[in-house]
Amino acid sequence: MGHNKPSTAGEVPADLARLWRLSASARRGRPAELDVDRVVGAAVDLADREGLDGVTLQKVAQALGFTKMSLYRHVGSKEELVELMADHATGSAPGLDADSWRDGVHWWAAAIRARYAEHPWLVEVPVVGPPRGPNAIGWMDAFLRVLCDTGLDPGTKAGVLVVVSGYVRNAIQQGRQMAEGRRGTGLSQADNEQNYGRALAALVHPERFPEAALLFKAGAFETEPGENPEDQDFVFGLDLILDGVEAAIARINR
Amino acid sequence: MGHNKPSTAGEVPADLARLWRLSASARRGRPAELDVDRVVGAAVDLADREGLDGVTLQKVAQALGFTKMSLYRHVGSKEELVELMADHATGSAPGLDADSWRDGVHWWAAAIRARYAEHPWLVEVPVVGPPRGPNAIGWMDAFLRVLCDTGLDPGTKAGVLVVVSGYVRNAIQQGRQMAEGRRGTGLSQADNEQNYGRALAALVHPERFPEAALLFKAGAFETEPGENPEDQDFVFGLDLILDGVEAAIARINR
DNA sequence: CGCAGTTAGTGTACCGGAGATACTATCCAT
């Protein structure tokens, strides 16, 4: 599936070539009005407005004033489009300088978190493999650079990256969902009232799920309006992990 | 979307009622030949064989010898079916007893990991909200019970749960993908040969991505046949996090 | 200058999936 477009680097598969923008910009034939970036840009705009499900080849093409099929000349498949969108929306990693690796990681995490906030649909993009896009690699590299002077060996650094980035993604996802749950759009408010928090509180019987019941009874999954504990929660979890990293570093440099 | 089926507990929405099997098993009218469990069972079988994408109402119905539409009487929507499948495949949490909370968490993690191994498609199920099914809640409860005597407050325990379960899911996903990458099915072997690891090694230039390039050059993303570092990697990351938890506990009980 | 070859965008048609609706079949309680 997906056609093969010639690329400068002979060995790179077509989809990777597009992801890294290696196209040799054909000098013969009809010049292209469209290009990968315009397609991806339109798709990202759409996703920002309507979410990932709202992105359809039809609508993307419509937004650009072209036919659905013309997109296939530039992206190969819907799946690939999503990957391109994700890498584009992730953006290039900011250069960072921090005094300690710990500050650096905090900064890194906050930075991606901000990107996710700009493009909430990013968390819906299924993770289908290790990072492949230039931007994703850039973030990865930025993270690894933060850990440069820790004395950790490469494998360990990679492990830390996996853990931290997984945590960030997860935390954002979780946060987004809760926010969604308490969105009071007029009519659905009554629905939300009895919504999952409460419904589950009724289902989770203390004798069967003692510990979980405590959490639900305490309303740990309902956020009171006014306070915004999300940031603190985020930082808490991150610091938890970083304490672990610190222990690892201490162990190595002992 | 989704119809409302009456349930014993008046206040519980229909989908939750089905998830918790609260149906009042109608006493009038034609008796059902089908039920939620048969539908879910067939769907899970299908997913085990063909992956989550292979699950289609059509095929599930076919496997059961019914029409597609009959399923809607029992599951409300495809999305709900997937949720039901996930909770079913996750299975009930095993009772566990360990000497230390640390052993307990290891055990817990290994146990879910095993479940994921039985139903690899579980990682493809999009996480659309906090745990809602009885089995998911059961696992949650089991985890919290492990942390019972640590002195951590409920919020912190929940935070730890989020971090750990996120890690496990992530690690499994990652592992699965790498395994997929190196699946040599005859013809695609040549494809795989130059596949992503190598292609990326060519794209990730040391001057632009110094740290990442090191990783790719070192072949950190290619697994040699023979050794199986997956387990060690998994445990490594878990212990990293648990070191952090340990620090938190120490801090509290100080 | 104009034609050959190349590349971009279009039209159309297909496959397959989700789901709405209206139907028929079946069975219980009265």
Added chain:
DNA sequence: ATGGATAGTATCTCCGGTACACTAACTGCG
């Protein structure tokens, strides 16, 4: 037995992704 409730079916619509064959636009060569 029969009427009301429930289970399963037959069809139909909508829509998304994609293959394929076409037309349109342009370039460089002869």
